[in-house]
Amino acid sequence: MLLLDIRNLTLELETSQGLIRAVDRVSLSLREGEIRGLVGESGSGKSLIAKAIVGVLNQRWRIKADRFHWCGVDLLQLPYDQQRKIIGRDIAMIYQEPSKCLDPTALIAEQLHESIPNQLLKGGWWNRAREKRKKAIALLHKVGIKEHQSVLESYPYQLSEGVCQKVMIAMAIAKNPKLLIADEPTTALEASTQAQLFRLISSLNQLKGMSVLLISNELDSIARYTHHLSVLYCGQLVESGETAKLLAQPFHPYTNALIKSVPEFQPELAPKSQLYALPGSIPTLQHLPVGCRLGPRCPNARKECVHTPALERKQHHFFSCHFPLQYKEPQ
Amino acid sequence: MIWHYLVRRLFLLSFVFFALTCFAFSLGHLFPGDPLVNFSGISQPDDELLPILVQQYQLDNGYLQQYIAFLQRILQGDWGLSLASQQPVLYELSQVFPATLELVAYALLISFVLGVPLGLLAAIKASHWSGRVISTIALLGYSLPIFWWALLMIMLFSIGLGWFPTSGRISVLYEIPSVTGFMLPDILLSGQTYWQAALQDAIRHLWLPAFVLATYPTTVMIRFTRDAMLNVWQQSYIKTARAKGLSRSQVLYRHGLRNAMLPVMRQLGLQFSTLVTLAMISELIFSWPGIGLWLLDSISQRNYPAIQGGLLVISSLVILVNILMDVLHTLFNPLARKQANG
Numbered sequence: 175m176l177l178l179d180i181r182n183l184t185l186e187l188e189t190s191q192g193l194i195r196a197v198d199r200v201s202l203s204l205r206e207g208e209i210r211g212l213v214g215e216s217g218s219g220k221s222l223i224a225k226a227i228v229g230v231l232n233q234r235w236r237i238k239a240d241r242f243h244w245c246g247v248d249l250l251q252l253p254y255d256q257q258r259k260i261i262g263r264d265i266a267m268i269y270q271e272p273s274k275c276l277d278p279t280a281l282i283a284e285q286l287h288e289s290i291p292n293q294l295l296k297g298g299w300w301n302r303a304r305e306k307r308k309k310a311i312a313l314l315h316k317v318g319i320k321e322h323q324s325v326l327e328s329y330p331y332q333l334s335e336g337v338c339q340k341v342m343i344a345m346a347i348a349k350n351p352k353l354l355i356a357d358e359p360t361t362a363l364e365a366s367t368q369a370q371l372f373r374l375i376s377s378l379n380q381l382k383g384m385s386v387l388l389i390s391n392e393l394d395s396i397a398r399y400t401h402h403l404s405v406l407y408c409g410q411l412v413e414s415g416e417t418a419k420l421l422a423q424p425f426h427p428y429t430n431a432l433i434k435s436v437p438e439f440q441p442e443l444a445p446k447s448q449l450y451a452l453p454g455s456i457p458t459l460q461h462l463p464v465g466c467r468l469g470p471r472c473p474n475a476r477k478e479c480v481h482t483p484a485l486e487r488k489q490h491h492f493f494s495c496h497f498p499l500q501y502k503e504p505q
Numbered sequence: 506m507i508w509h510y511l512v513r514r515l516f517l518l519s520f521v522f523f524a525l526t527c528f529a530f531s532l533g534h535l536f537p538g539d540p541l542v543n544f545s546g547i548s549q550p551d552d553e554l555l556p557i558l559v560q561q562y563q564l565d566n567g568y569l570q571q572y573i574a575f576l577q578r579i580l581q582g583d584w585g586l587s588l589a590s591q592q593p594v595l596y597e598l599s600q601v602f603p604a605t606l607e608l609v610a611y612a613l614l615i616s617f618v619l620g621v622p623l624g625l626l627a628a629i630k631a632s633h634w635s636g637r638v639i640s641t642i643a644l645l646g647y648s649l650p651i652f653w654w655a656l657l658m659i660m661l662f663s664i665g666l667g668w669f670p671t672s673g674r675i676s677v678l679y680e681i682p683s684v685t686g687f688m689l690p691d692i693l694l695s696g697q698t699y700w701q702a703a704l705q706d707a708i709r710h711l712w713l714p715a716f717v718l719a720t721y722p723t724t725v726m727i728r729f730t731r732d733a734m735l736n737v738w739q740q741s742y743i744k745t746a747r748a749k750g751l752s753r754s755q756v757l758y759r760h761g762l763r764n765a766m767l768p769v770m771r772q773l774g775l776q777f778s779t780l781v782t783l784a785m786i787s788e789l790i791f792s793w794p795g796i797g798l799w800l801l802d803s804i805s806q807r808n809y810p811a812i813q814g815g816l817l818v819i820s821s822l823v824i825l826v827n828i829l830m831d832v833l834h835t836l837f838n839p840l841a842r843k844q845a846n847g
């Protein structure tokens with residue numbers, strides 16, 4: 175069953191220079207129990223999409239979508255209160271800088287307690303505090319923190335970023351969400367902690383069937399843990415599909431460049447040879463090219479590329495390119 | 506860890522007091538006239554007393570011995586005599602100082618009770634008309650000259666409407682013995698038959714000066730609470746708390762208020778010296794028998810021992826409050842504790 179089903183999501187920002195379309199007709203769907211990766215350079219609109227799903231976008235943004243379904247309910251049609259209620263119940267989110275997302279003047283115990291909803295507790299109000307404490311310790315154990323006593327009695331500044339992120343995950347899974355959105359959860363962490371957190375997230379996915387939307391700008395680090403990938407460029411969805419197939423046979427030049435820029439994906443690469451990269455750099459939001467936004471940087475761009483290509487489909491593999499690589503027309 | 510910090514604060518305190526006493530001591534020599542008179546407050550010492558005083562004040566010796574003698578006298582409570590009344594300066598101070606403390610305390614109380622909620626309201630409704638009105642009034646109150654504002658209030662409430670008396674602490678009808686020096690507790694402790702009437706009268710006397718004096722700290726509180734709250738409301742942890750599904754008021758009380766009050770508390774310590782200055786002005790206008798009125802009288806009478814004593818007391822108060830606020834800020838703010846420990 176489709177948990178999240180978004181068709182042609184468009185996010186526009188009104189500025190003094192006119193309307194800026196930061197996210198252009200992006201489609202995204204997520205099945206129950208799946209980990210989907212959302213990859214793109216910074217500024218490609220990954221975080222905006224996440225914020226739009228959680229409903230914490232600024233007032234200045236205009237959200238349009240042909241379909242914005244959560245468990246079969248169109249969220250955009252609902253009044254604000256109900257929207258908040260559904261999202262607050264089902265979706266949890268963790269962010270880039272965990273230590274800034276924890277209240278600096280409150281103990282971890284307090285912050286963890288308040289994220290446990292009352293309806294998950296058994297027993298009456300008189301032993302609610304004890305129940306919450308037990309639950310908090312269990313949550314910390316679940317995310318792999320063994321010294322629960324010292325962590326519960328710490329302030330965020332006394333903990334490392336990695337432990338903070340684990341606490342954030344503990345707070346996020348306290349309400350048993352159906353979907354966890356992780357917005358670049360490991361950017362501030364060192365390599366060993368990164369791997370630890372990814373393993374934690376994928377074990378939560380396997381054990382509890384929790385869906386995960388993993389947002390990152392590093393293809394190599396999330397490729398191992400995701401079932402499906404969506405690649406964004408400048409607010410346009412360029413390609414999406416099963417991770418393994420997409421990595422083995424990318425259709426879009428941008429995905430191809432992304433894969434080729436990572437040495438890990440190319441075992442036969444000669445030592446000290448130059449890594450492949452597209453010429454130029456990502457355009458600013460005020461000067462977006464018309465049509466396919468990769469156009470000016472694309473090695474095989476032609477005249478047709480001034481029109482935005484439609485999303486084409488080959489089995490479960492979607493791509494939007496007029497001239498896909500290695501693509502054979504189905505007979 | 507926290508003791509380390511407290512000891513460091515105490516060191517700072519002792520250095521500041523050292524500088525302060527040095528300054529107060531040097532005033533005795535810098536003021537025009539005989540240093541002996543400036544220190545002792547005895548305007549014409551006779552021939553018997555003169556050598557005793559010179560010996561006591563070490564005036565024949567160098568400045569260092571004089572300073573040590575001065576410190577000893579300050580610690581022993583011998584602050585000299587007031588040139589005007591020939592009463593001990595310390596005794597006069599003990600009569601007027603509590604009155605000032607009382608006034609400042611009530612003004613601060615008003616500023617807390619009014620300023621914090623109004624500041625919060627102005628932050629939450631920042632773009633709403635109510636928020637704008639509060640901000641405008643706060644700016645207006647912040648920039649009002651207090652002497653003009655006090656006169657205006659007297660004209661309106663005392664002379665025009667006749668609600669409150671224009672001056673003084675309590676009507677001369679009531680005889681209240683001074684126990685603590687603070688009027689309201691003294692009335693309660695006095696055990697007089699007319700204590701209820703006296704209490705009412707004292708409160709009526711208190712209203713106007715306390716309100717006028719509270720104008721400045723209240724507007725400061727509103728402005729700082731508003732700014733701090735707007736700043737805190739942008740932080741990631743507030744968004745996280747919202748994402749947890751907490752309601753707006755829960756987020757406000759559990760995460761917003763505590764973080765926003767920390768910078769406000771620190772500002773309050775910094776603004777305290779301004780508050781004391783303003784208290785002196787309002788004491789003058791309302792004839793409030795506090796240290797400000799007494800000190801201003803002493804200045805116009807060239808009463809040097811009294812000026813010296815008043816300076817010591819007021820500066821010590823400001824320094825103590827500053828350091829106290831700093832310590833409190835550190836106690837309540839885990840982040841500051843981290844920095845305090847290096």
